[in-house]
Amino acid sequence: MTPDSLPSRPVKVPPHPQWPALSDAGKAALKARIRDLLTAQKAVLVAHYYTDEDLQSLAEETGGKVADSLEMARFGTETDAETLVVCGVRFMGETAKILNPEKRVLMPDLAATCSLDEGCPADAFSAFCDAHPDHSVVVYANTSAEVKARADWVVTSSIALPVVEHLAAQGRKILWAPDKHLGHYIERMTGAEMLLWNGACVVHEEFKSFALERVRRLHPNAAVLVHPESPDEVVDQADVVGSTSQLIRAVTELPNPEFIVATDAGIFWKMRQLAPHKILIPAPTAGEGATCESCAHCPWMAMNALQNLETVLKTGDQEIQIDPAIRERALIPIRRMLDFAREQGVSKVRGA
Structure with missing residues (x-):
């Protein structure tokens, strides 16, 4: 289901902190x-x-x-x-x-904190779940302990696909929160029936498809790496879609000399450490009124x-x-995720 009419909360994005330079x-x-x-x-x-x-x-x-x-x-x-x-x-x-x-x-x-966490308050989310009692509640790890305590499953981007496939195979309807882009990507990949919360990552939502097309033309030998929190039109241009770990692995394993990377720029340090001979190009966020070519770094x-x-x-x-009662309830879906990951094995968990 499209998330346009579903709950959301405006998120106030803080300015990037200015740390004193160190010699x-x-x-x-x-x-x-x-x-x-x-x-x-x-x-x-x-x-x-x-x-x-x-x-x-x-x-x-x-x-x-x-x-x-x-x-x-x-x-x-x-x-x-x-x-x-x-x-x-x-x-x-x-x-x-x-x-x-x-x-x-x-x-x-x-x-x-996190724009996804901030945009999914526990009280509103609990009411949303209560309105759909026939759905299995799957929440992304980018949520508060209180939201996790309301869930049946907690997932990271590295394990979301196999978990949803597992639930869909059982005929479950899924209520997903909070990232609508990641939820829609999983919905498309699995065919699962999913009800999506209307949340988004302020970093990944800023990647621009038209600008990415231009960069791809300038670098025809580059592989495009995209985190699935990005909009559909960016994901659709990807050679690899996956979690941070999968994108890092792609840089080390694919033969391409160049990579256009659509996720937070902090990931470049590990990529350069593991593949110093590869050329890494930030995916563009530039659009109407933009102040930089790629502003992809989370202020939090x-x-x-x-x-x-x-x-x-x-x-x-x-x-x-954390309140002990909240901790005990939140532990259940987190443990369920970790047990599932262990049972599946690393090789079967896409993006692990």
Whole structure:
């Protein structure tokens, strides 16, 4: 079903934070202090592919993890660290806490949310579910703990397709939230009967199909990599559609010398690390009134920086707290996703 008439909430997008520039010596000293704090507090750093490259490199250098949201969730359950420091957006920190209630979970800034999370408030979503009691409720990981607690399944972009295929094979009707573009892509790929919440990612929705066509003509040997949170007319031009992990893998495995990448620019650090000889071209967001060719970087992800990472390790004042009753209910659909992923095996989970 088209999402045009379904619920949504306007999202106020924050400005990109302006962090003070650091000299090479200043950055090295700051990283050294953070390493000491991580060791002293038996803490580990978990960073998403969309965060700043300094955070991604520091996570790997200190025994942490750089990953998509599914692997971030898994890693938190596997490490023996007493504190998880999640560099990403709030739903990732909440997921870590849901899975690890005995651990302290910190974030550089608890105000780092997500347009999908912000646009799907728990009260309105619960009423939407109540109005359609015959649907299985599947929510994207980019949602609050309260929304997850109302769901039957939680999925990431790396496992959404096989989960929906599984439910469709059982004849289930599906209520999907919050990303209408990802939901419509899954609907098209699976043929499932889906009712879509009217939400969107402010980054991926800005990719422009007409501008992408122009870039493709300029780079005829480039493969186009698109995250399925993008609009249909952008997805339809893709050589590969998938989660962050699948897009990274495509850069390393496909023979193309160039890649046009339609997702958050933070992913380029890992792509360049794994395939330094490949040419990476940001997909265009430029349109009427645009101020840049590609503005594809989440302002909430940009709230994570070395400076406030050090601060939170010193103060501990940005700690994730979740009501125990909400945590217990939200744990059920998250565990269902992780168990399903394990049963399916990595090779069967497209985009894992």
